[in-house]
Amino acid sequence: MRAYDDTRFADFILRVGDGNKPIIKDDIIKLPEDIVVANNSENDAKGIFIRKIYPDLELHAEESNYVTNRAILATTNAHVDSLNEEMIKLFPGESTTFISFDQTIDDTNSYYQEEFLNSLLPNGIPQHKLILKVNCPIMLLRNLDPSNGLCNGTRLVC
Structure with a gap:
């Protein structure tokens, strides 16, 4: 942690x-200039922010310490x-897309359209479509093997 x-x-x-x-007013805190990411364009705000946290990503993408020693925290799942x-x-390389299994055990499929079911995002469940690239950072969402350190929130590299 930075602290x-x-x-x-x-x-x-x-x-x-x-x-x-x-x-500044109400509960808005004035941040020091050195921790603010300057942004002139609303169109590429996310890209500018990512490039600030991960500078020269193309050059360092294969270094596991480079991608695991940095993180972007966000307020909502969206x-x-x-x-x-x-x-x-922005991450270099060819992507691979994984799709969740689209079949129900009982007859509820006739009640709900598949597109609707795939759009649901319950807490702790990954999205219907998962896109990965080699060397990209991922986060474990389940305790797979706690004795070996594979716990919820563990940062890994694909």
Whole structure:
């Protein structure tokens, strides 16, 4: 985590938690200029942000430390999905698409259209369509083997 290595950032976070940080209005906090990603165009805001966190991705994509030592945190699953979609486009290499299994055990298929079922996004369940590239970072969503460190939230490389 950045707070371990960057004492200035850790102090900023502590001041925010204590309520001692300058507020613009209401509950909007004024961020220091050095942690703000400047953006002149709304059209490529995600791309600019990703390139700031993962500079020279094409050159370092095969280095596992490069992709696992960086992370983008988002507030909602919709933002996560949008950032993942943009990042997979920027990541070098050919993509492989995996589709979830589309068959029901009982007769509920006659009640719901397949497109509707595939659009549902329950918490903790991956999307219907998963697009991966070699060396791209992925996150484990289930405790597969806790004794060997394969737990929910573990960051891996494809």
